Amino acid sequence: MNGGPSGFINAPVTRTIVIASALFTILFGIQGRSGNVGWSYQDIFKSLQIWKLIVSIFAFTSTPELVFGIYLLYYFRVFERQIGSNKYSVFILFSVIVSLLLEVLALKLLKDPSLTILTSGPYGLIFSSFIPFYFDIPVSTRFRVFSLHFSDKTFIYLAGLQLLLSSWKKSMLPGICGILAGSLYRLNVLHVRGIKFPEFIASFFSRLNWPFTGRTSPTAPARNILGSTPFHTGRQVEGNFPASLSSTTEPPEDSVATLVSMGFERNSARQALIHARNDVNAATNILLESQAH
Numbered sequence: 334m335n336g337g338p339s340g341f342i343n344a345p346v347t348r349t350i351v352i353a354s355a356l357f358t359i360l361f362g363i364q365g366r367s368g369n370v371g372w373s374y375q376d377i378f379k380s381l382q383i384w385k386l387i388v389s390i391f392a393f394t395s396t397p398e399l400v401f402g403i404y405l406l407y408y409f410r411v412f413e414r415q416i417g418s419n420k421y422s423v424f425i426l427f428s429v430i431v432s433l434l435l436e437v438l439a440l441k442l443l444k445d446p447s448l449t450i451l452t453s454g455p456y457g458l459i460f461s462s463f464i465p466f467y468f469d470i471p472v473s474t475r476f477r478v479f480s481l482h483f484s485d486k487t488f489i490y491l492a493g494l495q496l497l498l499s500s501w502k503k504s505m506l507p508g509i510c511g512i513l514a515g516s517l518y519r520l521n522v523l524h525v526r527g528i529k530f531p532e533f534i535a536s537f538f539s540r541l542n543w544p545f546t547g548r549t550s551p552t553a554p555a556r557n558i559l560g561s562t563p564f565h566t567g568r569q570v571e572g573n574f575p576a577s578l579s580s581t582t583e584p585p586e587d588s589v590a591t592l593v594s595m596g597f598e599r600n601s602a603r604q605a606l607i608h609a610r611n612d613v614n615a616a617t618n619i620l621l622e623s624q625a626h
Contacts, residue, residue, distance in 0.1 A: 344410035345538035346418050346425065350391070351406050354455060357392035358399045367394055370453040371503070374440045389453035390429055394500065401496045402454055408489060409462040411470070415593065418538060423528050425458055428514045432457025435510035451507055452500040460511030463493055464519050471590045473613075584611050592616060 341348035361367045370392045372385040393399040413421040440448060466489065474485040497508040518525055584606035591613055592602035597620050605623075609615035 341410065344413045344418075346421055347406060347410040347413050349538050350425070350455065350458070351403055353391045354393065354406065355399065355403060357388060358396075358454075361388075361392055362396070367392070370394060371450040372453065373450045374437065375449070377437070386433070389451075390433075390455060390457075393454040394452050398452070398454055398496060398499050398504075401492050401499070402459060405459050405462070405489070405492055405496065406455065409459070409466070411595070412462060412465055415469075419529050419532070420526070422530055422534070422538075423525065424461075424518060427518055427525050428461035428511065429455070429457045431514035431517060432461065432507065432510040435513055436507055439506055439510065445502070447502055448506060450503065452503040454507075456496075456504065456507035457511040457514055459496065460493065460508045461515030461518065463490075463512060464515030468519070469590075471587055473591050588613050588616075592620065 341351075357370075358367070361370050370385070370388055371394060372382070372389045376382045376385050393402050412424070416424070436451060440451070466486070470486065472484040472486055476483055493508075497505055521527075584603060588606055588611055589599065589602050592605070593599050595617070597605075601620060601623070602616065605616035605619040606613070609619060
């Protein structure tokens with residue numbers, strides 16, 4: 334399982350969220366206020382401390398949560414590469430807003446004394462991302478330890494479980510609300526998957542130049558599978574193959590899905606597999622070489 338090229342190439346929105354989460358967490362940690370970042374129903378609707386709601390979207394409560402959260406956010410950059418920064422921004426906004434609304438509703442209905450303050454951090458985004466991770470990212474490696482069966486996706490699930498249980502009920506509620514938000518997005522509630530921001534908004538993140546992170550390659554537009562400009566189009570990759578290959582047997586769907594999950598455009602993945610005689614590793618090398626040209 335691979336998130337594609339290392340760093341934040343073609344994932345400027347993810348890069349911004351990761352940096353914001355790290356900076357807010359470190360800033361409040363240095364000030365000794367990390368325990369005050371979490372929000373409660375009283376804070377928002379009676380004290381009108383809206384800043385807590387905004388900060389809680391980014392800042393984690395503790396260093397262990399920051400480590401696991403950043404790891405998951407970094408891995409899930411694969412979705413931004415698949416659908417493009419524009420639609421990924423819509424996914425983020427929908428996930429954050431819906432999960433917050435669900436949290437408010439849950440706090441109002443449950444009235445649990447142990448849930449007076451919820452843990453902070455981008456739980457809504459992280460756990461909503463587990464929905465496409467479960468359905469759309471294929472298993473590429475399986476292995477067994479003693480009598481237990483695992484896959485390469487197991488480590489992502491374990492990191493998510495650790496984050497979900499990090500503060501018990503205070504972290505479980507935001508995590509569950511995030512999963513529900515991701516499910517609603519997948520069900521295309523209110524046709525949200527067809528919404529796009531104006532291009533100048535979506536391109537804002539790619540223009541941010543953080544000095545200590547990799548920049549989005551100016552010569553390589555974002556790859557995706559849902560209609561934005563691909564990283565390298567099927568026509569470009571196809572042009573590197575003999576014409577006779579186009580009539581060969583279609584490659585297995587799971588092999589195509591594996592390459593798509595790495596961030597490559599679907600038609601490019603198909604052509605590369607045909608040329609590589611369905612060898613996923615060889616097809617990956619072909620796609621990466623095409624990227625370099």
